[in-house]
Amino acid sequence: MHTTRQDFEQYLCQTYAPAPFVPVSGKGAYLVDDEGRRYLDLTGGIAVNAFGHAPDFLIDALTKQAKQLWHVSNCFTNAPALALARTLVSRTFANRVFFCNSGAEANEAALKLARKHGRARGATKILSFAKSFHGRTLFTVATGGQPKYSKDFAPLPASIEHLPLGDVAAFDAAMDRSVCAVIIEPILGEGGVVPVDCDFLQHVRHACDAQGALLIFDEVQTGMGRTGHLFAYEATGVTPDVLTSAKGLGGGFPIGAMLCGIRAADVFGVGDHGTTFGGNPLACACALAVLEKIDQTLLDNVRAASETLRAALSALPIIKEVRGKGLLLGAVLADAHADKALHFVKCAQEEGLLVLNAGNNVIRLAPPLNIQKEELKTAWTLLQKASARFLAD
Numbered sequence: 001m002h003t004t005r006q007d008f009e010q011y012l013c014q015t016y017a018p019a020p021f022v023p024v025s026g027k028g029a030y031l032v033d034d035e036g037r038r039y040l041d042l043t044g045g046i047a048v049n050a051f052g053h054a055p056d057f058l059i060d061a062l063t064k065q066a067k068q069l070w071h072v073s074n075c076f077t078n079a080p081a082l083a084l085a086r087t088l089v090s091r092t093f094a095n096r097v098f099f100c101n102s103g104a105e106a107n108e109a110a111l112k113l114a115r116k117h118g119r120a121r122g123a124t125k126i127l128s129f130a131k132s133f134h135g136r137t138l139f140t141v142a143t144g145g146q147p148k149y150s151k152d153f154a155p156l157p158a159s160i161e162h163l164p165l166g167d168v169a170a171f172d173a174a175m176d177r178s179v180c181a182v183i184i185e186p187i188l189g190e191g192g193v194v195p196v197d198c199d200f201l202q203h204v205r206h207a208c209d210a211q212g213a214l215l216i217f218d219e220v221q222t223g224m225g226r227t228g229h230l231f232a233y234e235a236t237g238v239t240p241d242v243l244t245s246a247k248g249l250g251g252g253f254p255i256g257a258m259l260c261g262i263r264a265a266d267v268f269g270v271g272d273h274g275t276t277f278g279g280n281p282l283a284c285a286c287a288l289a290v291l292e293k294i295d296q297t298l299l300d301n302v303r304a305a306s307e308t309l310r311a312a313l314s315a316l317p318i319i320k321e322v323r324g325k326g327l328l329l330g331a332v333l334a335d336a337h338a339d340k341a342l343h344f345v346k347c348a349q350e351e352g353l354l355v356l357n358a359g360n361n362v363i364r365l366a367p368p369l370n371i372q373k374e375e376l377k378t379a380w381t382l383l384q385k386a387s388a389r390f391l392a393d
């Protein structure tokens with residue numbers, strides 16, 4: 001069947017405004033559209049394609065599993081899910097893992113778990129932060145700190161409070177025995193690539209310990225090697241009770257996970273929560289292959305590439321500040337160009353370069369973790385060209 005970009009307006013719910021071209025194939029950091037145009041892709045499918053497009057080792061892992069077993073339901077367990085869970089537990093703070101299909105589902109599981117954990121002592125309140133993003137289910141839009149995502153869907157789940165990020169006094173005023181969980185992204189992703197101060201995270205950790213609340217780190221965007229660590233918490237000096245992962249976990253195959261430390265590991269019992277596709281063998285085989293590729297060599301590449309891209313972004317005349325860590329970088333537009341991030345995204349596309357925005361004022365990069373020197377050189381050139389085009393418009 002021949003399709004065109006116009007079909008999007010006719011046949012798809014208009015929840016997105018995708019680029020004017022249709023990608024048809026990709027390899028590594030490059031994407032090709034339906035007119036044969038090639039783009040250097042620094043979006044990584046929004047921090048999903050940890051090893052770029054169609055990496056050979058993932059094609060192998062997926063096709064090997066596809067010839068063996070696709071789906072069995074949770075009436076059975078399966079070898080890829082067991083191997084993935086064991087590997088996640090051995091490489092993190094976690095004691096147990098729950099598998100699902102997306103970041104929102106991982107957070108939904110974590111929030112439900114927290115409510116159940118707090119139930120016996122009547123603790124229901126969830127503390128969250130302004131500008132945070134946790135997904136698009138009703139519970140996760142209500143928990144996220146961006147009212148634009150929840151305003152049309154009331155009545156929302158109750159007993160959720162949003163606090164200014166990093167404000168110790170506001171946090172202390174809200175934190176009491178009625179709190180069942182605090183949920184936080186170590187670096188706000190969608191909220192503009194905003195790193196959270198480690199001292200604040202420590203403060204939150206101590207307060208959770210004192211009040212018996214669970215600390216949930218949403219590492220859907222920051223996890224799986226993205227910041228130069230397997231998970232970002234490793235560099236904060238703070239260990240959460242629950243950590244959620246998705247995006248990069250399957251390297252492009254949909255999968256989410258909730259990792260549970262000792263206080264959370266036995267909260268859910270048989271029948272408390274579930275999902276048809278969670279722990280699917282195809283998804284778990286991909287995630288296991290991805291996890292095995294995240295070694296010190298790869299993390300070193302993330303850190304080195306980060307320095308190069310940070311320098312490239314800082315050198316642009318339209319940028320006033322570069323934030324973030326590893327290969328999750330946010331470049332803040334100078335005041336003269338405020339709120340024109342989407343315009344930059346468009347100029348970059350016209351130069352054959354794909355970048356993301358994070359809000360209206362930040363250009364976000366989340367390229368493949370194994371991005372190569374040659375591709376970084378090209379990125380530098382194309383960023384300059386996109387910036388020049390942006391200034392000329």
Ligand SMILES: *Cc1c(COP(=O)(O)O)cnc(C)c1O
Binds near residue numbers: 104185220221222246
């Ligand atoms: C993308 C994202 C989510 C939502 O993940 P989905 O797979 O889109 O449901 C949740 N939290 C953070 C931090 C994210 O970046």
